[in-house]
Structures are given as C-alpha cells and as structure tokens.
Amino acid sequence: MEALILSRWQFAITTVYHFLFVPVTLGLSIFVALLETCYVRTKRPQWKAASRKLVKFFGTLFIINFSMGVVTGIVQEFHFGMNWSEYSRFMGDIFGAPLALEALTAFFLESTFLGIWIFGWDKLSEKAHCICIWIVAFASNLSAFWILVANSFMQHPVGYTLNNGRAEMTDFFSLVTNHYILGEYSHTLFSAIATAGFLVLAVSAWKVLHDEVSRAAFTQTLKAGAIYMLVGLFATMGSGHMHAQYLAQANPMKLSSVEALWETADPAPFAIVADIDEESHRNNMEITVPGAFSFMLYNTPTGAVKGINQLQQEYAATYGPGEYRPDVKGLFWSFRLMIGIGGLMILLGLITLYLTWKKRPLACPLLLKVLPWLLPLPYIANSVGWYIAEAGRQPWIVVGLQKTAEAVSPNLTGTDVWITMIGFTVLYLLLAIVAFWIAIRFVRKTRIAMEGRDA
Template identity: 75%
Template sequence: MDALLLSRWQFAITTVYHFLFVPVTLGLSIFVALLETCYVRTKRPAWKAACQKLVKFFGTLFVINFSMGVVTGIVQEFHFGMNWSEYSRFMGDIFGAPLALEALTAFFLESTMLGVWLFGWNRLSEKAHCLAIWLVAFASNLSAFWILVANSFMQHPVGYVLRNGRAEMSDFLALVTNPYVVGEYSHTFFSGMATAGFVVLAVSAWKVLHDAASRAAFRQSLMAGALFMFVGFLGAAGSGHLHTQYLAASNPMKLASMEALWETEDPAPFAIVASIDEQAHKNTSELKVPALFSFMLYNQPSGAVQGINDLQAAQESQYGPGDYRPDVTGLFWSFRFMVGIGGVMILLALAVFLLTWKGDPLRFPLLLRAIPWLLPLVYVVNSCGWYIAEAGRQPWIVVGLQKTADAVSPNLTGADVSLTMIVFTVVYLALAIVALGLAFRYIKHTAIPFEGRA
C-alpha cells in the first residue's frame, strides 16, 4: 500500500480512537462539575459526604478517560505535519490559528486546572475547588470549539483568499462564525453530554444492581445520568436535524450521499433501507417514504433535493474530470445507524429517568442488567457521526480547495507509514484494554455508603 492510503488509515484510526475518549471528557467534566456544585451547596451532612465520594468516583473515571484522550490528542496535532505536510503548507495560514488558539486559550487551562482539582482537595476552599472543575469543563468544551472551527473550514471554507499558491486567511471573524461550526459544535457538545450521561447511567445501573451498600448513592447518579443523557440525546437530535437542513445549502454532495439519492427529485423520498449499487450509480431496490426527505429538509412536503449524479456532473464541469462521490454505502448506513440508535437512546434515557424518579429502580432488574451492555452502542454512534463528517467530504481534504491525494507528505514511504500505523494501533488497543480494566476494577471495588434519600 502507498503512503497516501496508509496515512489516511492511520489518521482515521487515531481520530476514531481519540474520539472514543473526547465526548466523555466533554460531557463528564460538566457532570462532575454539576455534582460538585451539589456537594458544595447541600446542607444535609449525610448526602454531602456521599456526594463528595460520588464526585471523586466519577472524577476518577474522568481522569482515566482524560489521560487517554490527551495522549492521542498530541498524536493528532503532530499528524498534520508528519503525514499531511502539503496540507499544512496549503492551509497552515488558516488552520494553524485555531490549533494554536486551542492550546493557548483552552488546553493550558484544562490541564493546569485538572492538576489543581485532582491534588487540591485539601489546599483550596470548597468553592474554589469547585471552580477548578468548572474551569476544566469550560476549557474542555472551548477546546472542542477551536478544533471544530478548524474542521468546519475543511468542510465549508470561509474567510479566505487564494494567494501565493495557498489559502490565506482574510477574515478571522468569518472563520470563527462559520455557520458550519454552529452545527458541528452544538452536535458535538450534546453528543458529549449524551455519551457521558450513558457512561454514568451504565456505571450506576451496575452499582445499583450489584453493590447493595452503595445502592442508595448510585440511585441518585442513575437518575442524574439518565436526565443528563436525555438532554444530550435530545440536543444531539435537534442540532443534527438543523445541521442536516443546513447541509442542503453547504454540502449537497454529502447530504445526497447520506441518503443515497442518485437523481435529483422534487419532492424527494426518504429511503429507510436501500440496496446500493455504487458502480451503476443507482439503488437496485429501496424501501422509501415519499416526500419525507424534502419534508425533513424544508419542513414542507415539497422542494427539490439534488442527486449524486447531477452533483457529480456539476463538480466535473467546475473542477475538471474526476470522481467526486464519497463512499455512498458507508454514509447511508452510518447515518441510519446513528439516527436509529440515537432515537432509541432518547426513549431509554427518558424511561430510566421516569422509572427511577417514581420508585425503586430495582423493580426492573432486567433493564438495569441490559444498560451496561448497551453502552458500546453510543461509541459506535459517535464514530458513525464522524465517519459521515469526514468520509462525506472525500475526495476533498478541504472541500473545493485541495484533494486528500494532494495533501500527503511527499517524503514518506509506504514502509514508514506501515510501521507507525501498526505500532500505534497495537499500542492503542493495549492501552484501551488496560484503561478499561482499571475502570472496571475501580467501579467494582469502590463503595459509597449512603443512608436514605438526598
């Protein structure tokens, strides 16, 4: 295999792996901050003690997860120069700024305050200590914002001019207020809440079921986690819906590929399932709801949606001969998986919240038992989301400006990249197993006694 394909694989592996941890960091930092706020504010001594233990409990899961996110984040930053030097040359004038801003405004704050929070329990007042975790939460989410500003430029370039053989920034404000980033950021933010909420839910469900001494405390976090997760999934659905509507204008090729809509139609139907023939550029069979796709995009059962074949022809006339179609099959099914599972999760979160609120969750042992086994689904859903975002802009690395094939470092050999990719992947796998093992052990062996209700 050549350096280009291998570099793409290496970046994809690192990105997917990195984003297993990122949403938990984004959401769990907020959850722990909220929990510590409860701890600081509560007047009931019994709950205060249990609440602090819960803060430390979820805080520990947070840092195990955080350390994995940090070490892979550095790999991401380095990859742009290591594997994608021509991209860095062409885009550096624009792309470097948000990365530097992330480090300066967010990552410094996040890592410094996390150290302060972890080791500062006895050195700070309760309120100051609580402020530290809020700063961690703020900085984590600010960091995501800058990264998504950078990513949004790749999806939908704004505020630039082509000059001196490269893209140069002409409007910083346009870059930061790219409408694309609104959709990407809100969707990522709520996905973080949803993922972290589900992690809290799964851990709490297990503890409620298996650890009688800690049951009362984890019943509280079960309810809180369900609510957090519900808000997260609901927000993710809403922001995802609005972002999809926006795609009709900003990236119709990605949109049409998500729906495997080959020909322009008015009104456009929504295919629930389809058998896609990418070679013939059509679907051999499909089960579809008439006009639903137009309705989803325009809030009315009419309106044309451009098809892949027309868009391909239009792009060929604009950019010259070439294949401008992304991986239609992968996008189609990723989108269905993401929306389908996400929808079910909204109901699951709501159900668990109501059942726990109304009475003893132990009335439903089967549900509690099933929840931890469903947890991997949310990770798959997150990966599907990023697959749609990143595979959906191929063959471009920056839509309309530079192709992925032109972005790779010219001095790399296939052997170089094979070596690094294999070693990175093996190390990632080994570390994931160790981190999971540590988390399981910690969850199993940590008891949080608590008498009565909060």
C-alpha cells in the first residue's frame, strides 16, 4: 500500500484518538468551573461540603481526560514534518503562526493554572482557587480556537499570497476573523458542552442507581448534567445550521456531498435515505422531503443548490482535470448518524430532566441502567462530525491551493508508515484502556454524602 494512503490512515487514526478527549476537555472544564462557582457562592453548609467534593470528583475526571489529550496531541505535530513535509513547506508560514500562539497563549496558560488548581486547595482563598479553574476553562477553549484558525484556512483560505510556490500570510487579522471559524468553532464548542454534559449524566446515573450514600449529591449533578447537555445540544443545532448556510458559499461541494445532491435543484429536496450508486453517480432509491434542503439554505444567493456533478465540471474547468468529488456515501451517512445521535441524546436529556425536576430519579431505573452504556454516543457523533469536516474537503488538503496527494513527504515509504502506524495505534489503545480503567475505578470507589463526609 502506498505511503499516501497509509499516511492518511495514520493521521486519521491518531486524530480520532486525540479528538475523543478534546471535546471533554473543552466542555468539562467549563462544567467544573460552574460547579466550583456554585460551591463558592452557596450559603447552605450541608450542600457546601458536598459540592466541594463534587468539584474534586469531576475535576479528577477532567485531569485524567486532559492528560490523555496532551499525550495523544503531541504526536499530531510530528506528522507535519514526517508524513506531510510538502504541506509543511507550502503552508508553514501560515499554519505555524496559530500553532505557536496556541502553545504560547493557551496551552502554557492552561497547564500552569491547572497545576495551581490541583495543588492550591486550602492554600488559596476560595475565590482565587475558583478563578484558576475559570482560567483553565478559558485557556482550553482558546487552544481550540487557535487550532481551528489553522484548520479554517485549510477549508477556506484567506489573507495570503502565493510566492515561490509557498503560501505566505499577508493579513493576520483576516486569518483570525475568517468567517469559516465562526461556524466551525461554535459547533465544536457547543458539541463539547453536550459531550461533557452526557458524561456527567452517565456517571451521575450510575452513582444514583448503585451508590445509596452518594445518591442525594449525584441527583443534583444528574439534573445539572441534563441541563448542561441540552443547552449544548440545542446550541450545536443552531451553530450547525448557521455553518451549513455558509458552506453553500464557501464549500458547496462538501455541502452537496453531505446531502448526496448529484444534480442542481431548485428547490432542492432533503434526502432522509438514499441508496447511492457510485458508478453512475445516481440515486437508485431515496426518501426525500421536497424543497426542505433549499428551505434550510434560504439565504443561498442564487436560490438553486448546485449538484455534485455540476460542481465537478466547474472545478475541473478551474483547477484542471481530476476527481473533485469526496466520499459522498461516507459523508451522507456520517451526517445522518450524527443527527440521529443528537436527537437520541435530546430525548434522553429531556426524560432525565423531567424525572429529576419531579425529584423522582429512581422512577425509571431502566434509564439509569442504560445511560452509562450509552456514553459512547457523543464520542461517535464527534468522530463522524470531524470526519465530515475533514473528508468533505478532499481531494484538497488546502482547498483550491494544494491537493492531499501533493502534500505527502516525497521520500516516505509504505513500510515507514506501517511501522509507526501500528506502533501508535497499539500504544494509544493501551493508554486509553488504562485511562478508562483508572476513571472507572475512581468513580466506583468515591462516595460523597450530603452531610459533608465520605462514607
């Protein structure tokens, strides 16, 4: 197997591993900060003792997740020099700036104040300690912003010029205000909040059902987790809709591929199910809602939504002969899997919120049993969402400027990639198992009584 395909597989595997932990870091940091704010501000002595322990409890889960995110993220930067040196040569002037800023303004800030937060209990005032975790939450999400600044340029290049076969930055302000960032970052942030909320929901459900001593305390976080997750989910839907409208202008091929819209339509239908024949590029069987796709994209300037085949012809005329259609079937079903999981999570959140609002969390023990087993749902949704974002721009690594096939290191062999890919995959799997085991063991052993003492 050639180095290009293997390098894409290697980067995809390591990225998915890393992205399992990133959303939880972003969302859970905010949740822990909110929880500690409640601890600082509460005037109820009984709840104050328990809430302090809940902050430490979810803070420990955050630290485990953060550690795995750091370990899996370090490898990503080596890929650019080892597997994708032509990309680094072409894009280094632009891609290097946000990555450097991510380290200087976000990661150092995040790691420093996380250390102060971990060791600052009883050494700092309550308010100063709470400020530390808010700084960690801010820095975590600032880190995501800088990474997505770089990624947004790859999706929609702005503020650059081509000089001697390299892309060079001409306008840093245009780079950080790229309209593509607005939709991509907001969607990432809100989906992270939803993911963290579901994690809190799943852990709290298990504690409510199996730990009678901790039941009262975790009933509170069960309700809080449901609210936090629902806020994130509804905001994710709104940001995703906004981003889809922008894609109609910035990257219509990705948008039409997600919908498997092969021919230009006005108004365009929304396909619920489609059996796609990749050889003839036609839909043999489909279930559609007439005009629904155009309705969702009501601000499309022309009114019509361009089909994949028309866009293929336009791109071939602009960039030269070649295949400019991405993996349509993969994008189509990934999008629907993501939407389906989101709908199921909303249903589970609403049921949980109703039960906790009525102060009857044990009224539906089946729900409490099922929630921990459904914890993979948001992780799957995040992974397929990231696949849509990255696979949707293929065959480009930088849309309109550099194709993926042109970015791979010229002296790389398939054997080189096989060895490192197998090594990283096995190592990451072992690390994930160890982290999961530590987290499970911690959840099972930790007890939090409302009286403010461990049982």
